[in-house]
Amino acid sequence: MNSGRYAAPAAVSAEPLVRSAWQALASVLVIAEMEVRKLRHDPTELLTRAVQPVLWLLIFGQVFSRVRAFNTGGVPYQAFMTPGILSQSVMFIAIFFGIAIIWERDVGILQKFLALPVPRVALVLGKAFAAGVRALTQAVIVLALAAVIGVPLRWYLPDLLAAAGVAVLGAMFFANLSMIIAALVKTRERFMGIGQVITMPLFFASNALYPVSVMPPWLQVVSLANPLSYMVDFLRGALVTGQLGHGPLDAAVLTVACAAATAVAHYLYPRVII
């Protein structure tokens, strides 16, 4: 029932603990359901959000296919970059959730939710999971487009499902990251500025568009610390190369990053209103 900051001093027996864990999980799903219902009322956003990845794949992808600048390990460049573009669009969608909670603060939705008898960690995870759900809709669009323009992907179901799981995990990490930023900067104007400053470097300092091996050493180090790289690596293995040797490591790094970001976001989340 209690968030960490307001934990009751009373001893907690196992049964209520199970019940509150169940309640927290149910609340996470309800918050995600809210997001799905909004999308159902106004699906146009799905299409407007798809414009950017389409441009990357069609224009950037086609041009760079001709250049053959990078050693992609024998994979056509468009196939190489598709997981990168997918990861990028998942990240952009998730980063939008920070602005969303500032907006919810401004219109009072956040205040109302914070006063509900719902564990606050469930409110944070619910938002993050909602970002994951959106990420999946984005993944479907990008993959469908890739299929239409004939990008050679591996359509192997177990790997597709694993990729979906990792895309959700990545979206949850970036949504938490953006909620942390929102709680610190507190206004939409400042968030927009910071959001730009963060997303583009994360994108370019990752293996989304080119292999890590072509980066200068300092950028390789940055890429190593960049969760986006792990997401791209997993998706590339699952969707393109079939080499999932790093898969468990990628998933583990994303899980740890996501857990850490959730913890920080949970701590900062109530402060958005102050």
Added chain:
Amino acid sequence: MRATGEKEGFTVLVEVDDLYRSFGDNVAVKGVSFTIDTGEMFGLLGPNGAGKTTIVRMLATLLRPERGRAAVCGFDVARQAGRVRQCIGYVPQALSADGSLTGYENMLILAKLAGLRGTQRQRRVAEVLALMQLEDCAGRLVRTYSGGMVRRLEIAQAVLHYPRVLFLDEPTVGLDPVARRTVWDKLAELSRAYRMAILITTHYMDEAEALCSRVGILNRGVMAAAGTPAALKEEMGRPEATLDEVFAHFTGSNLEEGGNYRELRQVRRTSRRLG
């Protein structure tokens, strides 16, 4: 201060004792104390910036008090916030219903989060929508609602889980006179039907007079006076005085003063969304 339940025939549901809260150098609430009983509607009356919203936010567990103590339904708002949240409903000043969902969906989400299930949930949602006269428009997107309808929907959301205490921050700000009267009627009905303790903040004198059995007059973070409107008029020796005059008497200023840029912007934004 009275202990919970001590008063004959009543239960004290809200106890506020010497509450303090500051933001940076600005002390927003300076040692405020009051209590609210079951079935009572208490009005915190004061100009913008008097500290009303800060008090409500502390009682709704959104802000921690710096000093002093506040208990709701016998639970401490700082140390037992989870328990407090189970027994309160809160309607923030800004419009908190989600415009991109229907009225029914707004209710459904809150009912699910409150842990209501199955037929009990269906029944409760229908019952509260009917109570607030929103059944007919429940299937419409909330962004098509009038201001009064949005407010009624928010009150409906806030009472779904049978709270014993209801906090409303400026419930009628920006509403036209007819919509205001409907909201008042609904609040009076809730107070009667569920015997909830209701705390409203307002800077409208007529609202406090129409709804509240007792009012607290708040000025610059200090409770200048508290009691029934009649008792306050008595105290200043003019039973025929208006509450406006009572306010001026106890604070030495009038309701037009106070407020800052951020609050004004908030009020204007809410008014704009109410159309």
